[in-house]
Amino acid sequence: xxxxxxxxxxxxxxxxxxxxxxxxxxxxxxxxxxxxxxxxxxxxxxxxxxxxxxxxxxxxxxxxxxxxxxxxxxxxxxxxxxxxxxxxxxxxxxxxxxxxxxxxxxxxxxxxxxxxxxxxxxxxxxxxxxxxxxxxxxxxxxxxxxxxxxxxxxxxxxxxxxxxxxxxxxxxxxxxxxxxxxxxxxxxxxxxxxxxxxxxxxxxxxxxxxxxxxxxxxxxxxxxxxxxxxxxxxxxxxxxxxxxxxxxxxxxxxxxxxxxxxxxxxxxxxxxxxxxxxxxxxxxxxxxxxxxxxxxxxxxxxxxxxxxxxxxxxxxxxxxxxxxxxxxxxxxxxxxxxxxxxxxxxxxxxxxxxxxxxxxxxxxxxxxxxxxxxxxxxxxxxxxxxxxxxxxxxxxxxxxxxxxxxx
Ligand SMILES: C[S@@+](CC[C@H](N)C(=O)[O-])C[C@H]1O[C@@H](n2cnc3c(N)ncnc32)[C@H](O)[C@@H]1O
Numbered sequence: 001x002x003x004x005x006x007x008x009x010x011x012x013x014x015x016x017x018x019x020x021x022x023x024x025x026x027x028x029x030x031x032x033x034x035x036x037x038x039x040x041x042x043x044x045x046x047x048x049x050x051x052x053x054x055x056x057x058x059x060x061x062x063x064x065x066x067x068x069x070x071x072x073x074x075x076x077x078x079x080x081x082x083x084x085x086x087x088x089x090x091x092x093x094x095x096x097x098x099x100x101x102x103x104x105x106x107x108x109x110x111x112x113x114x115x116x117x118x119x120x121x122x123x124x125x126x127x128x129x130x131x132x133x134x135x136x137x138x139x140x141x142x143x144x145x146x147x148x149x150x151x152x153x154x155x156x157x158x159x160x161x162x163x164x165x166x167x168x169x170x171x172x173x174x175x176x177x178x179x180x181x182x183x184x185x186x187x188x189x190x191x192x193x194x195x196x197x198x199x200x201x202x203x204x205x206x207x208x209x210x211x212x213x214x215x216x217x218x219x220x221x222x223x224x225x226x227x228x229x230x231x232x233x234x235x236x237x238x239x240x241x242x243x244x245x246x247x248x249x250x251x252x253x254x255x256x257x258x259x260x261x262x263x264x265x266x267x268x269x270x271x272x273x274x275x276x277x278x279x280x281x282x283x284x285x286x287x288x289x290x291x292x293x294x295x296x297x298x299x300x301x302x303x304x305x306x307x308x309x310x311x312x313x314x315x316x317x318x319x320x321x322x323x324x325x326x327x328x329x330x331x332x333x334x335x336x337x338x339x340x341x342x343x344x345x346x347x348x349x350x351x352x353x354x355x356x357x358x359x360x361x362x363x364x365x366x367x368x369x370x371x372x373x374x375x376x377x378x379x380x381x382x383x384x385x386x387x388x389x390x391x392x393x394x395x396x397x398x399x400x401x402x403x404x405x406x407x
Contacts, residue, residue, distance in 0.1 A: 001040070002017075002020070003020040003021055003023070003024045003036070003040060003051075004016070004017045004020035004021075006020075006040065006043075006048075007020050007023070007051065007052065007055055010048060010052060010177075011052055011055065011056070011123060011177070011179075012177075012178075012179045012201075012202055012206040012209070012210065013055060013056070013201045013202065014201060014202060014203050014206075015055050016357070016384060016386065017384065017385070017386060018384040018385070018386075019055055019354055020055065021036075022054075022354075023051050023054035023055050024036055024039065024040070024051065026054055027039070027047065027050055027051055027054070030050075031047070049125060052123065052124065053124055053125075053126050056123060056124045056127070057201065057355075057358055058094040058095060058122075058124060058126075058127050059094070059197070059358075060093075060094035060095060060097040060098060060140075060197075061097050061139060061140050061141070061142040061143065061327070062097045062100065062101050062104075062136065062140050062141060062142075062143060062146075062148070063101045063104075063105075063143035063145075063148070063331075064097065064098065064101070064142075064143070064196075064331070065196070065227075065228070065246070065247075065248065065331075065334050066101070066105075066143065067244065067245065067246040067247040068194065068196070068225040068247045068248065068249065069101055069102050069104075069105035070105060070109075070247070071223070071225070071242075071244040071247040071249050072088065072102060072105070072106075072192050072194075072223070072225070073105050073106055073108075073109040073111060075191070075192060075223060076088075076106060076111050076115055076116055076192075077109065077111055077115075079115075079191070080111065080112070080115040085114070085115060085116065085117065086115060086116050086117075086191045086192060087116075087117050087119075087188060087189070087190045087191050087192075088102065088116055088117065088118045088119070088190060088191065088192040088193075088194070089118075089119050089120070089121070089190040089192070089193045089194070089217065090102070090118065090119070090120040090121070090171075090193075090194040091120070091121040091122070091176070091178055091193070091194070091195055091198075092121065092122045092123060092127075092178070092195075092197075092198050093120035093121060093122050093127070093128075093131060093173065094122055094124075094127050094131075095127050095130040095131050095136070095140075096120065096127075096130065096131025096132070096134060096171065096173065097136070097140055098120070098194055098196065099118050099120040099131075099171045099173075099194075100131075100134065100163055100167060100168075100171065102118060102194070103118060103167045103170045103171060104148050104151075104152050104167065107152075107167070108148070108151075113166075113170055116170075117172070118170060118171045118172065119171075119172050119174070119190075120171050120172065120173050120174070121173075121174050121175070121176040121178070122173075122175065122176070123175070123176070123177050123178075124175070125175045128173050128174065128175045131171075131173045132168075132173050133162075134162055134163035134167075134168045135156065135160050135161065135162045135163075136153075136160070136161055136162075136163070137159045137160055137161075138159055141161075142324070142327045142328065142331060143331055144328065144331050144332060149161060152164050152167060178195075178198070178210055178213055178214070179206070179209055179210060179213065181213050181217070183213055183216035183217055186216075186217065189217060189218060189219035189220075189222065190217050190218055190219065190222060191219050191221075191222045191223070192222060192223050192224075192225070193214055193217060193218050193222065193223075193224045193225070194224075194225045195210075195214055195224065195225070195226060195230075196225060196226055196227040196230070196248075197227040197230070198210070198227075198230075199211075199226075199227070199230045199233050200227065200229055200230060200361070200362060200365055207233050207237070208237055211233065211234060211237040211238065211239070212237075215237075215238055215239075215252060218252065220252060220255050221251075221255055222251070222252070222255075223242065223249050223250070223251060224239065224249070224250045224251070225247060225248060225249055225250075226248045226249075226250060227248065227334075228248050228334045228335045228366070229335070229362060229365045229366050230248075231248055231250065234250050235250075238252060238253050239251065239252060239253060240252075240253050246334070306325050306326075306328055306329040307325070307326070307329055307336075307338060307339060307342065309325050310322045310323075310325035310326050310329070310339075310342055310346075311342065313325060314342070314345065314346050314349065317349075319346050319349055319350050322342070322346050323343060323346050323347075326339045326340075326342050326343045326346070327339075327343075335366055336366075337362075337363045337364075337366040337367035337370055337373075338363075340359045340360070340362040340363035340366065340373075341359070341360065341363040341370060341372060341373045343355075343359040344356045344357075344358075344359035344360040344363060344373065344376060345376075347359060348376070353380065356376075356380065357377065357380055360373040360376050360377045360380075361377070364377070369400045369403075371397055371400045371401060371404070374393050374394075374396050374397035374400065375393075375394075375397050377393050378390045378393035378394045378397060381393060
């Protein structure tokens with residue numbers, strides 16, 4: 001079996017051939033193997049775990065898409081007022097950023113720790129170890145407002161802050177693969193499940209299998225919080241969106257709504273057209289016409305400026321700062337395909353091709369007709385020797401281009 005098949009089967013992730021082979025070579029170097037076939041044949045469970053660590057994308061930060069946490073606080077409050085505890089699951093939890101954000105939001109909302117239980121799982125043992133340690137650097141503090149750092153963290157080193165023990169103890173972390181959950185052995189259902197930014201790495205059959213597991217784990221009147229781009233996949237597989245703006249909350253089809261939407265505090269959004277210009281880079285075909293699709297942005301924010309600033313910084317070679325601007329933009333406008341496109345470019349410039357690939361995929365997930373992202377993905381696939389994928393992406397880009405020429 002090839003490394004790619006092996007990793008896809010073990011994780012469910014759509015791991016590319018290049019990524020799989022690179023991971024194998026890295027591990028071969030570490031373990032002193034010289035032949036990949038021998039290495040793969042002698043693969044122990046422990047070594048497989050090391051291999052998996054090299055292909056997961058543990059990208060997360062504190063208070064990412066914060067409305068999901070506020071919607072949950074309201075639900076917990078309302079249930080607690082009726083004497084009911086709320087069981088919450090965060091999967092995947094990456095390095096703990098998501099369940100800790102929830103624990104902070106609950107505390108900020110004056111909710112008793114007794115009112116909830118929080119379980120958090122991730123496939124990666126490295127992530128779980130980091131989560132249990134609860135120490136974070138600047139990447140974790142990308143949210144617009146990081147005042148929570150003063151309240152809940154201790155500065156322990158140059159760029160390291162540790163979360164307070166009371167919050168650390170509130171979350172039960174475990175390593176686990178969602179696709180292998182034995183749902184039949186669960187004695188209780190979860191009232192709230194966070195499953196954000198996982199399905200985007202799965203193909204369609206794996207997405208369906210994952211949603212089946214989540215559905216079995218969620219109580220019939222429970223609430224599921226998805227990543228923005230994942231809402232359609234849930235809707236195609238037995239879920240209905242709840243009206244909590246920017247929380248990306250769903251319930252099971254035909255289930256009673258978990259909480260009244262009106263009770264959730266929401267940020268005011270308005271729609272304005274954005275015609276962001278991509279960073280100048282070599283593309284294999286004529287540049288796409290400017291986008292005209294409206295993108296919702298927060299009223300108080302200046303997202304166009306953030307992206308313009310990011311572009312300027314990237315042009316000057318200040319890639320880290322440019323990336324931070326994009327993330328700040330995404331914290332306000334999670335569905336901004338253009339920001340993901342730019343993050344792809346920034347990572348390409350930094351030589352981080354896997355991340356570039358990941359960001360461009362997110363971009364076309366959100367905006368399937370993003371011409372430049374399709375072209376960049378096609379080029380990358382070509383460079384990686386994946387000519388079938390390259391041809392499909394090029395054909396898709398060509399169709400977009402033709403459509404735009406015709407209008
Ligand atoms: C991009 S992070 C998302 C973290 C967090 N939910 C968020 O939205 O910020 C994706 C995580 O999924 C984990 N993962 C990948 N496949 C998984 C699986 N089959 N079961 C559980 N976790 C998985 C990876 O280890 C990684 O930490």
